[in-house]
Amino acid sequence: xxxxxxxxxxxxxxxxxxxxxxxxxxxxxxxxxxxxxxxxxxxxxxxxxxxxxxxxxxxxxxxxxxxxxxxxxxxxxxxxxxxxxxxxxxxxxxxxxxxxxxxxxxxxxxxxxxxxxxxxxxxxxxxxxxxxxxxxxxxxxxxxxxxxxxxxxxxxxxxxxxxxxxxxxxxxxxxxxxxxxxxxxxxxxxxxxxxxxxxxxxxxxxxxxxxxxxxxxxxxxxxxxxxxxxxxxxxxxxxxxxxxxxxxxxxxxxxxxxxxxxxxxxxxxxxxxxxxxxxxxxxxxxxxxxxxxxxxxxxxxxxxxxxxxxxxxxxxxxxxxxxxxxxxxxxxxxxxxxxxxxxxxxxxxxxxxxxxxxxxxxxxxxxxxxxxxxxxxxxxxxxxxxxxxxxxxxxxxx
Numbered sequence: 392x393x394x395x396x397x398x399x400x401x402x403x404x405x406x407x408x409x410x411x412x413x414x415x416x417x418x419x420x421x422x423x424x425x426x427x428x429x430x431x432x433x434x435x436x437x438x439x440x441x442x443x444x445x446x447x448x449x450x451x452x453x454x455x456x457x458x459x460x461x462x463x464x465x466x467x468x469x470x471x472x473x474x475x476x477x478x479x480x481x482x483x484x485x486x487x488x489x490x491x492x493x494x495x496x497x498x499x500x501x502x503x504x505x506x507x508x509x510x511x512x513x514x515x516x517x518x519x520x521x522x523x524x525x526x527x528x529x530x531x532x533x534x535x536x537x538x539x540x541x542x543x544x545x546x547x548x549x550x551x552x553x554x555x556x557x558x559x560x561x562x563x564x565x566x567x568x569x570x571x572x573x574x575x576x577x578x579x580x581x582x583x584x585x586x587x588x589x590x591x592x593x594x595x596x597x598x599x600x601x602x603x604x605x606x607x608x609x610x611x612x613x614x615x616x617x618x619x620x621x622x623x624x625x626x627x628x629x630x631x632x633x634x635x636x637x638x639x640x641x642x643x644x645x646x647x648x649x650x651x652x653x654x655x656x657x658x659x660x661x662x663x664x665x666x667x668x669x670x671x672x673x674x675x676x677x678x679x680x681x682x683x684x685x686x687x688x689x690x691x692x693x694x695x696x697x698x699x700x701x702x703x704x705x706x707x708x709x710x711x712x713x714x715x716x717x718x719x720x721x722x723x724x725x726x727x728x729x730x731x732x733x734x735x736x737x738x739x740x741x742x743x744x745x746x747x748x749x750x751x752x753x754x755x756x757x758x759x760x761x762x763x764x765x766x767x768x769x770x771x772x773x774x775x776x777x778x779x780x781x782x783x784x785x786x787x788x789x
Contacts, residue, residue, distance in 0.1 A: 402426045405446035407437040409455040420508050434458030453482040461496045468497035477518040577784040578761045587614030588782035589622045598668045599636045604725040605661040638663045638676035639712035651703040658703035662725050674714045678702040688720040723786045729779030736773035
């Protein structure tokens with residue numbers, strides 16, 4: 392046995408035997424192998440010495456006055472900080488029952504007297520190495536636990552920040568309009584904590600009402616930041632040389648302002664419409680976005696679509712702005728593709744035509760109809776979370 396086989400320091404051995412000759416002989420042999428040996432002549436002293444300075448291993452006799460080795464072992468195993476120290480019994484008792492009692496008390500090994508020192512050396516070395524590995528494992532588990540706690544703390548902080556950011560994004564969406572000749576409702580359910588969709592509406596002036604929905608590529612902080620920037624630009628009408636009553640000018644100006652190379656490779660699709668109260672004309676433009684849906688009170692459907700490119704991809708892109716007459720008591724739905732590209736539980740994809748059919752059969756005056764659509768989408772996917780942002784706004788005209 393050498394000092395190097397256990398730790399960088401010599402192995403600390405507590406030797407317990409009421410016979411001085413045994414302590415001298417075995418202790419001397421262990422010292423020659425580089426161990427620090429602490430001989431103790433009684434069980435009570437052994438417990439006291441172990442508590443004062445826990446050894447690496449204990450060699451323990453059984454037959455001792457006042458307190459035998461079994462009781463010493465049991466007490467050590469009941470003491471926090473000492474219970475994991477390996478205890479090897481060394482005794483002249485060689486009956487099976489004696490060995491069973493030793494192992495039941497918590498011993499890791501049993502050597503009968505008279506012993507061969509080579510056997511003692513081999514067994515001590517084995518159990519010291521096992522204890523070393525156990526300590527290393529405990530240290531690794533403790534370090535891993537500390538790292539996991541730090542990661543959980545960091546993750547909790549990140550989740551809190553993301554929740555705050557998500558709430559901020561939603562706070563930018565205007566509340567549903569429940570009174571007046573034009574009413575609105577919307578649903579925005581991001582697929583992750585922070586999505587890339589956003590929507591809004593506002594009166595440009597006394598006669599022109601704008602409404603829009605955009606979908607930034609990807610999810611997370613980057614797309615959400617771009618979505619907020621675009622939304623604030625539309626809300627504050629901060630696009631020089633663009634008439635916000637002209638959807639084609641708005642999209643062209645957005646395309647110039649938000650170039651993908653300046654947005655870390657991100658771009659977005661958008662549908663933007665402006666309703667004129669005077670002539671009931673709805674002018675609209677689309678940049679790579681799904682067509683909006685116009686449903687009149689007779690349940691006739693009209694897709695409001697243009698072939699414009701997504702915003703930010705190609706400079707100097709021109710956009711069309713067709714117009715459509717809005718019949719009385721009509722509804723216009725603007726939505727992202729996450730509202731209909733839904734994998735059903737049977738493996739089939741719910742397509743846009745099925746979604747528009749569902750919307751057309753909802754009561755036209757029900758302001759909660761979008762909630763019903765979302766619940767229907769969840770049922771189709773088997774109650775699981777949707778894979779993409781679910782964003783839709785409904786504008787109801789007089």
